[in-house]
Amino acid sequence: MSTAALPDLAHSQAAESPWAVETHGLTKRFGDNVAVNGVELLVPRGCAFGYLGPNGAGKTTLIRVLLGLTHADAGTMSLLGYPVPKHRDVALARVGAIVDEPRFHGHLTGRQNLQVLAAAREPAARDRIGPSLERVGLSHRADDKVSKYSMGMRQRLGVAACLIGDPQLLVLDEPMNGLDPAGMQDMRDMIVSLKAEGRTVVLSSHLLDEVERTCDAVAIVDRGNVIRQGPIAELLAGSSVVLQVECSEPDRARALLGATRIGAHVEVGSLGLGITLPAGTEREITAEIARLLVAGGISLYRLQEMQTSLESWFLQVTSRLGGPD
Amino acid sequence: MIATRFMELRKRRGLMIALIVVNIGIPTIFLAVRLLAHAFAPKTYGPAGGYNIYTGLSSGVLYIFGFIVAATLGCTAGSVDLTEGMFRHLVVTGRSRLALYLARIPAGLSIIVSLVAVGFTIVCAVCVFAAPTQLNYDGVNVPAGLSRTGLESWAADHADSVICNFNINGPGPSNIGCGPNGTPVTGNGSGAPGQPTPVQLRTAAILIANQDYLDYSHQFLYPSNSLMVKTGLWIELEAAVGFLVGLGLGSLLGQRTVAVILMIVLEIVLTPLFSRARITHLLNVQRSIVGVAVAHLAPGGIPVLGGGGGGPGGGQGNPALIPESTTWSVCVIVAWLVIWTALGAWRMMTRDA
Numbered sequence: 001m002s003t004a005a006l007p008d009l010a011h012s013q014a015a016e017s018p019w020a021v022e023t024h025g026l027t028k029r030f031g032d033n034v035a036v037n038g039v040e041l042l043v044p045r046g047c048a049f050g051y052l053g054p055n056g057a058g059k060t061t062l063i064r065v066l067l068g069l070t071h072a073d074a075g076t077m078s079l080l081g082y083p084v085p086k087h088r089d090v091a092l093a094r095v096g097a098i099v100d101e102p103r104f105h106g107h108l109t110g111r112q113n114l115q116v117l118a119a120a121r122e123p124a125a126r127d128r129i130g131p132s133l134e135r136v137g138l139s140h141r142a143d144d145k146v147s148k149y150s151m152g153m154r155q156r157l158g159v160a161a162c163l164i165g166d167p168q169l170l171v172l173d174e175p176m177n178g179l180d181p182a183g184m185q186d187m188r189d190m191i192v193s194l195k196a197e198g199r200t201v202v203l204s205s206h207l208l209d210e211v212e213r214t215c216d217a218v219a220i221v222d223r224g225n226v227i228r229q230g231p232i233a234e235l236l237a238g239s240s241v242v243l244q245v246e247c248s249e250p251d252r253a254r255a256l257l258g259a260t261r262i263g264a265h266v267e268v269g270s271l272g273l274g275i276t277l278p279a280g281t282e283r284e285i286t287a288e289i290a291r292l293l294v295a296g297g298i299s300l301y302r303l304q305e306m307q308t309s310l311e312s313w314f315l316q317v318t319s320r321l322g323g324p325d
Numbered sequence: 326m327i328a329t330r331f332m333e334l335r336k337r338r339g340l341m342i343a344l345i346v347v348n349i350g351i352p353t354i355f356l357a358v359r360l361l362a363h364a365f366a367p368k369t370y371g372p373a374g375g376y377n378i379y380t381g382l383s384s385g386v387l388y389i390f391g392f393i394v395a396a397t398l399g400c401t402a403g404s405v406d407l408t409e410g411m412f413r414h415l416v417v418t419g420r421s422r423l424a425l426y427l428a429r430i431p432a433g434l435s436i437i438v439s440l441v442a443v444g445f446t447i448v449c450a451v452c453v454f455a456a457p458t459q460l461n462y463d464g465v466n467v468p469a470g471l472s473r474t475g476l477e478s479w480a481a482d483h484a485d486s487v488i489c490n491f492n493i494n495g496p497g498p499s500n501i502g503c504g505p506n507g508t509p510v511t512g513n514g515s516g517a518p519g520q521p522t523p524v525q526l527r528t529a530a531i532l533i534a535n536q537d538y539l540d541y542s543h544q545f546l547y548p549s550n551s552l553m554v555k556t557g558l559w560i561e562l563e564a565a566v567g568f569l570v571g572l573g574l575g576s577l578l579g580q581r582t583v584a585v586i587l588m589i590v591l592e593i594v595l596t597p598l599f600s601r602a603r604i605t606h607l608l609n610v611q612r613s614i615v616g617v618a619v620a621h622l623a624p625g626g627i628p629v630l631g632g633g634g635g636g637p638g639g640g641q642g643n644p645a646l647i648p649e650s651t652t653w654s655v656c657v658i659v660a661w662l663v664i665w666t667a668l669g670a671w672r673m674m675t676r677d678a
Contacts, residue, residue: 064678067416068416068417069677070678088419089420090419092416093419097417103410104409105409106409107336107338108333108336116332116415117414119326121418121420161414
């Protein structure tokens with residue numbers, strides 16, 4: 001695991017890489033089932049990156065491949081600029097990860113479990129046990145057996161286990177699982193603070209709201225494929241626009257808009273009209289709709305452009321829910 | 326890393342209690358009961374220690390239980406990281422999987438060697454310090470350490486006891502036997518028994534003593550220092566084999582229960598069976614079983630594998646065992662240790678975490 005064993009060139013090349021995680025054509029099969037299908041993923045350094053997908057999309061499998069917990073069938077990958085599996089030991093020495101639910105030796109205390117893990121890392125890791133426990137708010141229970149921990153406390157211990165390696169990259173697989181609202185807020189704050197320290201955080205989750213609050217960029221994975229990735233703001237800018245309209249005669253308003261060339265998809269709901277406009281529609285179209293309705297003798301009570309959330313965008317792009325892909 | 330692996334195993338309270346009970350508790354309780362019984366009723370119950378108790382406990386309890394205890398610990402060390410979910414945490418540290426595996430060996434061995442040593446030390450201490458002052462040979466108290474002439478001389482002076490109690494190992498006295506009331510009588514069964522003369526008694530006793538000397542010369546009041554050292558090393562070897570094979574098997578299977586069952590079957594079923602049954606076409610296979618090989622390295626005077634009596638050459642001199650050279654035994658043991666360690670390490674390096 002000695003970094004000195006690597007030529008300086010490898011270190012300098014790794015340091016120059018702008019990507020914390022980089023994969024090309026990464027593939028993992030389980031028999032006929034392709035869990036990771038030629039994934040091209042680029043995670044910039046120093047950001048909080050959300051890795052989103054429905055259950056069974058292949059999120060955890062990709063993480064397991066990246067961390068060397070299972071082997072890839074095809075493709076290349078690098079962590080922090082170090083190609084893996086060739087330099088996996090050097091790369092992982094700078095990585096902290098929680099994969100699936102964090103499980104530990106139940107007969108040992110939280111502190112002792114961290115001692116076991118610290119012993120497998122560099123000597124300085126042992127000195128980071130106390131501060132890591134403090135940071136995740138587990139100091140007061142550090143000397144209790146893990147078998148007495150709640151799920152949320154195990155999650156915190158898992159994060160502490162990541163932190164003892166002073167990682168440049170943290171890979172957190174569903175870190176909010178088992179946390180109460182206060183715990184989720186703490187975890188959110190911690191992710192933000194880790195990012196502020198210059199670390200890269202990869203957050204795998206199906207909690208879209210959490211990802212939207214904490215991450216700068218996301219990748220959407222479905223059926224083993226990364227179908228979108230990029231900064232959240234850019235991705236949402238490319239999504240369709242929804243107008244919510246309250247008016248006196250919704251059915252006539254729908255017929256009226258249907259006869260135009262605006263290209264809107266109009267539905268009548270309990271709250272009035274829902275008008276979906278294609279991505280990239282200019283704002284002038286909204287004014288045009290208002291003029292059309294008023295000119296048609298329909299009383300207009302409210303017209304609001306709804307902010308597209310990550311969740312609604314996610315539902316649009318994931319194939320299982322009938323989205324465009 | 327070795328220190329934390331040691332801690333991880335040592336903190337398994339249930340396992341440690343079980344190991345201590347089996348390896349230390351059973352011989353201690355056995356000896357304690359004998360000490361108390363002898364203290365309160367010395368005429369009914371003999372001394373707690375002595376040579377025979379030593380050989381019985383060494384080969385019958387510590388040897389077999391030591392292996393099972395070591396195998397249980399080995400199977401635990403080889404599998405629990407995986408079953409308890411710590412394996413992936415350890416892999417993610419970047420430390421090589423081989424190093425993770427190898428760290429378990431000194432950690433586990435230090436525990437098992439200590440446990441076996443404590444149990445064996447207790448047995449040695451009681452067997453030496455609570456040994457009988459006289460040798461009980463065939464139910465007769467006989468001075469220990471006599472020469473052949475000395476035993477014959479002693480037998481001549483205690484002819485009645487010798488004729489009526491000692492085993493007759495060869496053509497016995499022609500016209501003297503033991504009467505129904507436990508005293509020597511003359512006659513061969515065709516006529517009425519008569520009273521033998523003192524000369525007849527002495528001659529018969531000397532003859533029996535001479536025939537029994539070889540057996541007598543292997544009886545001691547208590548084990549010698551040399552025998553205790555050799556026996557201790559031999560038991561530790563068996564325990565180390567149990568641990569390392571168990572570690573490899575546990576790692577290979579990825580779970581403890583089945584691995585422990587297989588190890589127990591190996592020790593108490595397959596090994597005794599294959600060490601004694603001479604199957605001509607499978608003789609080399611039988612010799613290749615590690616338990617058989619270790620049994621052949623038993624020190625002189627130690628009976629092995631549930632009885633059979635150890636000859637002066639120990640396992641090598643034990644006619645009950647299939648023949649096997651010391652070189653072959655050593656090679657078999659080394660091969661088992663290397664192969665199982667390699668298998669366990671290979672599985673750990675290749676399995677999904």
